[in-house]
Amino acid sequence: MQPITRAIGFGYLLICLLALLATAFIGPLGYAPLPLPIGPAQDPVVVTIWYGTEKKLWLEDAAQRFAATNPRVGNRPVQIVLRGIGSRDIALRSARQEFGVDGPPTVISPASSIWVEVAKSDWAALNPGSQPFIVDKALPLALTPLVVVAWKERAEVLWPSGPANFWQNLHDALANDEGWVGVARANGFTPGSPEYQRATLWGFVKFGHTSPLTSNSGAQALILMAYGYHGKVKGLTNVDALDSGFQQWLREIEMAVLEFGDSTGTFMTNMVQFGPSKYDMVLVYENLALENIESAQRRWGDIRIYYPPATMFSDHPYAILNAPWVTPEQRQAAEQFRDFLLSPPIQQIALDQYGFRPANPDVSIRTSEPSNPFNRYSVYGAMFDTPPLVETPSSDVVTTLLDLWRRQINR
Known part of the structure; x- marks a missing residue:
């Protein structure tokens, strides 16, 4: 019996040795008692x-x-x-x-x-x-444009014919010393109209966006304002950024903003939690608007997504x-x-x-599935097609705009 016992013993040792070698080269094999995760x-x-x-x-x-x-x-x-x-x-x-x-x-x-x-x-x-x-080119993972989320009855006073002259209308509203009453009067609403009467209750125009120094959406807002002021969608230069007329126009917008937060999501959360007492409108990512708009609607009334006439994608x-x-x-x-x-x-x-809008062109945003948020929230202004996109400025121009904002606004 001893030769048989020795053979079994040697065989077992050989199996253990093979398992040990295999584990070292290709990872653990099987289950206990041979999980040998070494090396x-x-x-x-x-x-x-x-x-x-x-x-x-x-x-x-x-x-x-x-x-x-x-x-x-x-x-x-x-x-x-x-x-x-x-x-x-x-x-x-x-x-x-x-x-x-x-x-x-x-x-x-x-x-x-x-x-x-x-x-x-x-x-x-x-x-x-x-x-x-x-390494090579950075590929986009998902797309989402900047949009404005606003209370519908206030947006209709600010943009009675739609937001075609988006930035100038917003500038004039924020710079108006009479607040919403002045906006209503400037846009042709008479004192006897329901819109004018409601405007008398709203105070100043309350607009929010994040700080360009700490948030991507704030930097994109600054770029869109520069393009909007100069009336173009590409070729933004340092000369455009340092134009004295633009600097004054920008100050008049930004001095009316109550606070510049670090988080885009915070503005959307505040819209949901506090309603129009906090903000009349905020500039946020489309995906955040889609994620929160229904809960804001249920709590405070009609709220809508509005797309600027030209926007930017966050392409992640x-x-x-x-x-x-x-x-x-x-x-x-x-x-x-x-x-x-x-x-x-x-x-x-x-x-x-x-x-998010898919970055993979093989995944269509245009589906009839009820789970598609662009179907579900089209009643709130969600759109399959975005407005034209502005050209992303060079890093030099972005740096100049951020330096300008730091000097003129964030003293």
Whole structure:
């Protein structure tokens, strides 16, 4: 019996040795008692994404779904780490390697491509002669334009024929010392009309947008105001930004804004919570408007989405960094997650559940599904087709506008 016993013993040891070698090269096999998770082969490939918080819920949802697919690079699992940061901070801190507790990013995904260009410019200035900061081109993940959310009866006094002269009408209303009464009179409503009578109860025009220094939507608002004043949709220059007439016009708008918050979502939340006592209208992302408009309607009355005659998309670019701290394995894992985010099922979720326009052209926004928010909220002004888009200015022009706003408004 001893030879048989020895053979069984040697066989068992051989199986254990093979399992050990296999585990070291291709990961753990089977279940206990042989789960042998040893060696560097099991260390995860960590992809740290600094992202604009406007897409927080969608990204967190998608990251959970991605993890459920057991993604791997070779024999190593992929781990997605999400860090929600303001878009301007993403650009400046990543280029300046000011990582703090957030850790060095593998990917930056601010709300708009504006900030990718700012990051690239900063990196090139700080690292002359180095390789480009971004691997290839930053692909957009989801689209959402800037819109105004306003109480319907007030918007109809401000724009009785529709918001064709959007920015000038808004400027004149905010600069009017008589508030809504002056706006009603200027737009042809007589003292005996219902619109005029209601306007006597509304006080000054209350408009809100975020700070351009801390929020992407605030920076986009500043760009749209500059384009609106100069009556064009492309070719914005530093000369346009520094025009004395524009500076005075901008001051007259911004001095009437009660506060500049850091979060676009805060304005929409305040519209819902406090109604017209807080704001008559706010400039927000379309996806936030779609997400909140029904609850505001139920609480305070008729509210509508209005599209400026020209607007900007937040395209939520996904920029994989070509930085010294990013390994080839991390880039490969980042590409896997990017492709997952752009896959039709995840893009459909971005549309149906979170109100984003798909960046993948294979996913149509024009569906008859009741889950499509553009069908569900068309009664509140949601539109399939957006107005024309303005050209994204160069990073130099954006910097000039931000410096102007800091000097003239945010003293």
